[in-house]
Amino acid sequence: MARYHIETYGCTSNRGESREIERRLRDAGHHKVEEAEAADVAILNTCTVVEKTERNMLRRAEELDDETADLIVTGCMALAQGEEFASADVDAQVLHWDEVPEAVTNGECPTTTPDAEPILDGVIGILPIARGCMSNCSYCITKHATGRVDSPPVEENVEKARALVHAGAKEIRITGQDTGVYGWDNGERKLPELLERICTEIEGDFRVRVGMANPGGVHGIREELADVFAEQEKLYNFLHAPVQSGSDEVLEEMRRQHRVEQYLEIVETFDDYLDEWTLSTDFIVGFPTETEHDHEQSMALLRETRPEKINVTRFSKRPGTDAADMKGLGGQTKKDRSKKMSAAKREIVAEAYDEMVGQERSVLVVEEGTGDSVKCYDEAYRQVIVQDASEHGVEPGDFLDVEITGHQTMYAFGEPL
Template sequence: MARYHIETYGCTSNRGESREIERRLRDAGHHRTDLAEADVAILNTCTVVEKTERNMLRRAEELEAEVADLIVTGCMALAQGEEFADIDAQVLHWEEVPTAVTNGECPTTTPDAEPILDGEIGILPIARGCMSNCSYCITKFATGRIDSPPVEANVEKARALVHAGASEIRVTGQDTGVYGWDEGERKLPELLDRICAIDGDFRVRLGMANPGGIHGIHEELVEVFADNEKLYNFIHLPVQSGSDDVLEEMRRQHRVGKFREIVETFDDRLDHWTLSTDFIVGFPTETDADHEQSMELLREVRPEKINVTRFSKRPGTDAADMKGLGGQTKKDRSKAMSELKMDVVGEAYGSMVGERHEVLVVEEGTGDSVKCRDGAYRQLIVQHAGEHGVEPGDFLTVEVTGAQSVYAFATPVSTPESDEDLAIAD
């Protein structure tokens, strides 16, 4: 788990994004601290005037000298990211920041692993702990081995969230794919099936599942996806490297072949689905050839969501004792993969323009906008939501009108009001 320091400059929108970053970091078990004690610093920037830009660059330089890892986000990072080229920092969209802070580690659920209702979103931790022993991960020291409550207990928690008003259930855990291993049987397909059978109009998103845990149940699992419209066709499958040699040094429980088998199975069975994956660049034993294998895997598989994390040492882990790569090497590899990532993801969202999709409005965005998710959990932004009478919890049909690198813009072609009028007319 990381200790983070965050600084926010600029408008209310920036402050709201920083609050969301912090919420996700806290949910993942990370802790805010003073700069002197931080593992990572997060600078949320503003770019209103030239003087502000100079101040942002100066502050980034100061933070770079104080911490091992610096992440720069916000308006200046997105509009003028090249200005930070001489600073040893990751320049990221704010939604990518929480994953980058984790250093490829599993998320850490709340100590009591109880569900939480956050607006329309119900957070359902289904278990605590994992079955892995990754050489770079400090989370295992806090959570231990997998501890899986009975399926029925988790179904009742999900039902309570739906009855409390959740329109989206997020199934979370350190590694959802190994749910039930401590009882001698992997029970994730059964759990998802039963959650989807709960009465109500809601959607279910499966949280991170390591390839080593999913492989062996992936054929059964994909049938659950195919059979349940409530389940987003989305899976977060962190491969971490395209090199089997690096995966061995990381002590990951899979190799690239298993990852490919899972992806191919989902490709064969589902018409539209989203693959989310993670890469760690600059692991101590990663060679140029290893890095190129990761780049080639990314080019071939072309996930719709990609998290790129620059390796950093966590105290007490075995990887912390390895001789690390130089900071410039990690920076160069991170930049190369991040550029490829933007091309791959941008292509995926660009291909949606002109299409119509059924979406769920999950939360408010910046200004008068809302964030929506289609059946494959791709993010679509509807602007001027108030004019359309659209708010979180609504289901509607939209047409995709434009795309950015990590999301698309859409306009409603049916709204909750129009659907209600049609029902009355019928």
């Protein structure tokens, strides 16, 4: 698990968000440290009330970028002016606060809470469908905490999803260490069946997002899974399949259960079945055995598949893992490679959102944003911000049609029709 350092600036709302971030990180087994230099990841929850504050936020982000392996920026300035950090050459992930806990990893699987029970957060229902995974990645300490996958029956998870919808959930987020191997402990591959039954057997108007599924688990069910996505309108056309490297040699050293060709076959299958969908993936840069050629292969894969959501993580050693005994790369090498990949990421994501401008989209409002705005997602789980929400009478849980009027790097702006 990761050691994290968190700093919060601004109003009571920001402090509340940071408390929730910390609660989720504690539940996931991560550990807080007081000094940024001792952390695997630093979290900066920003304020943007006046220009002087913005300059202070940028300066602090620059300092944290130099002090720690990875930096996550969230809060008001991140949402309103996230591009300013890239312009200042700050190598950071810019995220909404509720995306932070999942991003605090070292390429490791997310860790669900010990009881793995559903949670209703506003109109978002969080449904852990299983605990554990089937992988043995050389860099991941999560495996020591969770063990092999333990999958409850499909019927049990369908009933939990039904309870969330009846309690008011409009978006169900399917989570787990690796959703793609759901059912493997019983000798079956049950994710497609589970998704189809949630969408067809539960009454109500809601959407379903599938959480992280490693390519090794998805590859064997890729056609069946893509077919369910194509048939079920309640499913967001979104797949998070972390490839981690574009080099088969590095993937072997990582002990990942897939190779680049399998990842490409997953992408090609979803391209064949879906007219429009969002690919999300993760890359670890600076793994101990990663050469410059290996890194260039990762860059080439990024540009070839053009995922619209990309988590870039600099490798850091986790105690008790096999990769911790490997001779590591220099910090500057990891930082340079991370910055190069992050720049390509911003270019790819900005291009995807730029192409949306002028289009009409159907979106679900999932939660309140900064000021008088709301955060929405379209059918492909692209983020759309609607401003002046109160004037439009828009609130979380609403479905509406919008025209995309503009964008920032990581999200679009929509005007209700």
